[in-house]
Amino acid sequence: MSEINTLAFVKMFLHLAKYPELAVNGVLLSTRTDSTKDEVDSASYLNFVDCIPLFHGVLSLSPMLEIALSQIDAYCSTRNLTIAGYYHANENFSDTNPNLTAARIMEKVRENNPNAALIMIDNTLVDLDDGSRFYNVFLWNDKAWKNTNDSHIVGDESRLCALSLLKRNQHRQLVDFDNHLDSISNDWRNPHIQNELQSIPF
Amino acid sequence: MQSAIEKLRKYREENYRSHDEVIELWKTVLSKHNLSSLGDEKWLVLEQVFKCALHCSQQSIAFECLEQLKKEFKSTSHRVSVLNAMYDESIGDYEKAEQVYSTLLKDNETDATIHKRKICLLKEQNKIRDAINELNTYLELYQVDQEAWGELCELYLLEHDYAKAAFCAEELILINPHNHLNHERYASICYSYDKYEFARAYYFSTIKFNPNNMRALYGILLTSANMKSRSANENSNKIIKEQILQKYKESMPDLLPFVEKTLQNLISS
Numbered sequence: 143m144s145e146i147n148t149l150a151f152v153k154m155f156l157h158l159a160k161y162p163e164l165a166v167n168g169v170l171l172s173t174r175t176d177s178t179k180d181e182v183d184s185a186s187y188l189n190f191v192d193c194i195p196l197f198h199g200v201l202s203l204s205p206m207l208e209i210a211l212s213q214i215d216a217y218c219s220t221r222n223l224t225i226a227g228y229y230h231a232n233e234n235f236s237d238t239n240p241n242l243t244a245a246r247i248m249e250k251v252r253e254n255n256p257n258a259a260l261i262m263i264d265n266t267l268v269d270l271d272d273g274s275r276f277y278n279v280f281l282w283n284d285k286a287w288k289n290t291n292d293s294h295i296v297g298d299e300s301r302l303c304a305l306s307l308l309k310r311n312q313h314r315q316l317v318d319f320d321n322h323l324d325s326i327s328n329d330w331r332n333p334h335i336q337n338e339l340q341s342i343p344f
Numbered sequence: 345m346q347s348a349i350e351k352l353r354k355y356r357e358e359n360y361r362s363h364d365e366v367i368e369l370w371k372t373v374l375s376k377h378n379l380s381s382l383g384d385e386k387w388l389v390l391e392q393v394f395k396c397a398l399h400c401s402q403q404s405i406a407f408e409c410l411e412q413l414k415k416e417f418k419s420t421s422h423r424v425s426v427l428n429a430m431y432d433e434s435i436g437d438y439e440k441a442e443q444v445y446s447t448l449l450k451d452n453e454t455d456a457t458i459h460k461r462k463i464c465l466l467k468e469q470n471k472i473r474d475a476i477n478e479l480n481t482y483l484e485l486y487q488v489d490q491e492a493w494g495e496l497c498e499l500y501l502l503e504h505d506y507a508k509a510a511f512c513a514e515e516l517i518l519i520n521p522h523n524h525l526n527h528e529r530y531a532s533i534c535y536s537y538d539k540y541e542f543a544r545a546y547y548f549s550t551i552k553f554n555p556n557n558m559r560a561l562y563g564i565l566l567t568s569a570n571m572k573s574r575s576a577n578e579n580s581n582k583i584i585k586e587q588i589l590q591k592y593k594e595s596m597p598d599l600l601p602f603v604e605k606t607l608q609n610l611i612s613s
Contacts, residue, residue, distance in 0.1 A: 162363060163399045202501045203532045205543075209562045209606060216605035234470055235401065242504050265401075313364075323558045327595040 143293045144188040144227075144259055144279055146170070151300040152307055153193035153335055154229055154261075155276070158268050159313035161198040163233070167244070168195035168318065169211075169251070170227030170261065171218060186257055186281070188226050194330060195318035201230070202243040210319045210330075211250070217331070224255055229277065231263035238264050238278065240287070252282065260287060274301040303342055312338055348373045349382065349389070356392055366396040370405060387413060394427060398434050406431055422448060426461065438465055456486055463495075472502055490519055497529070506537035524554035531563055540567045544577075561588050569610045581611065 150170055157166050171192040194214050197206070211225070218224055228251050230244040240248070240262055251258045260280040267276040274296045280287040307313070312335060317328040348369045355362055370393045379386040390409040397406035410424075410431050417424045429444040445462050449455060459482050466475035479496045486492060497512035513530035520526055531546035544567035550560035564584045568577045585607050592600045 159364070162401070200498055200501055202504055202536070204536045205532050205563050205566050206559055208566060212606040212609055213599070213602045216602040220601070234468065237470055241502070243502075246504075323562075325595075326558060326591060326599075329596065329599070331599075 143186065143295075144190065144281075144290065145295040146190040146297075146300070148297055148300045148303050149336060149339060150190045150193040151274075151296060152304045152339060153195060153316065153332060155268075155270075155304040156307060156313040156316040156335065157193075157195035157198075157318060158231055158263060158265075158276075159308055160316050160318075164198045165201055165231060165233040166195065166198045166263075166318070167201050167228065167230045167247070168193055168197075169214060169225045170194075170229060170259075171214075171223040172226035174218075174222045174224045188257065188259055190227055192223065193229075195316065195332075197320045198318060199320070201247075206319070206323060207247065207250075213330075215254075225251055225258065226255055227259040227261055229261035229263060231265060235265045238262050240280075257281070259290070270301055270305060274298075303339060306342055307335070307338055310338065345373055345377050349385070352389055352392055353385075356388065363396040363399040366393055367400050367402055367405065370397075375405075375408070387416065391423075391427065395430075398430060401434070403431075403434060406434065422451075426457065429461065433461075433465060433468060438469060441465060456482075456489070460492070467499070472499055475499055476503075488519055490516060493519070497533075501533070506533055509533050510537075510539075522553055524550045524557050524560075527553065528557055528560050528563070531560065535563065535567060535570075538570075540570045543567045544571070556591075558588075558591070561591075565607060565610045585611065 154168065154170070157168055170190040171194065172189045173191055175187065175189075194210075196210055214225060228244070228248055230240065230247075232238070232241065240260060244260065244262070248258070248260050260282075261277045262280065263277045264275075267273075270276060275291065279290050279294045281290045282288075315334060317330055317332055319330050321328045322330040351369065352366060354360070355366065374389070374393070379389060382389065390413050394406050394409040394413070397403070397409065410427060413424050413427065419425070425444055425448060429441040432438075432441040432444070442462070442465060445458050445465070448458050449462075452458075459478075463475050463478045463482065466472075466478060476496065476499050479492060479499065483489065483492055483496065493512050493515045497509045497516070500506075500509035500512060510530065510533045513526065513533050516523075516526045517530055527546050527550040531543045531550060534540075534546065535543035544564060547560040547563035547567065550557050550563075554560075561584055565581055565588075568581050571577070588603065588607065589600070592603050
């Protein structure tokens, strides 16, 4: 079972909007749950509360990925968060399958969090015309990736917020890790996006 | 309207990558005005909007622009035929596009743009191996085409064929040896398939050309963490580490604790 909040949803969406013709990827953070709680099967309940966009264009070079994951890990430990998901949008418009790069990065993410989810973006649904779902959520179960879209919850206001911020051209303000490495005054935590969201009346 | 036109002109001349902004200008301003007042610039604008529309998968806008161009330049125009074929590609009519390109090549075998469009056709159909083969054939003739070497490098990286991608990156360094980005790309590729000594050497040459290249500074410490001769590198690592921390102190102190942790992990790993 998994859930995504508006902030994570919107940041992921804006990353896609910023680079419409390129492959992009990033990670989703969830709250660290105490695995001894037995009300919910907390091991497989993922609550995505934030998103850190990583790269655009070429996604298969490892050095900067290592730096990014290391910094994000350090950030997570100060906020009781954990890297619990990885999203990947292929450059090819109609290709929704995880490629070698996605598989390798997921391997790395699952080393630290075996319950992490793989989120493959469906480029054909990104205009959010018909609904909120623009990606497929996969969980590793029984040595294969199982589609868990049916048990994934998206809040009603996420879609509206995403479209609203897009209209305000916030996708151009979104910072991914590549932007940060180009100029470190670009903050990959995107606090300005959070502020924009808070200024939406509904 | 005037400011929209000026913006588009700037993007054309300076090769900006602002596709969604161009589409927005088209939707809100340009499509509502008669562009004939621009004279010949009208066709450049239509072509520009057409290409941006394809980038953003806005086929209907692309079609609008294409129709206007076809009306003016009829079917004899080579340039418009190519745009037409690009539109066919975007709606998935690959065979039709292939036919157009083959016909155009018969007229002029040396047309590099058409060769490249045929390679794009393969890439769009996810025939990456075929695209790589065709691109290699192309590069045997056009050996100094930076764009082509760059694209071949990316195609190899898609397949995780780092050794061949490294070869392409080397060609790019040969063509443009002072570009720090070429050195950094080569170094990162070398790192990705465990050639740490090479990676370290080229990260250093990157900062020779651009001392502010953050990826190279991080890269030097990363390579050191993976190399056995660590003690020899201690002094240079210390200097690089200080440089990184200093830059964050000046530009982004909020992120400093996370960077410090990262560097600590690198040096102690």
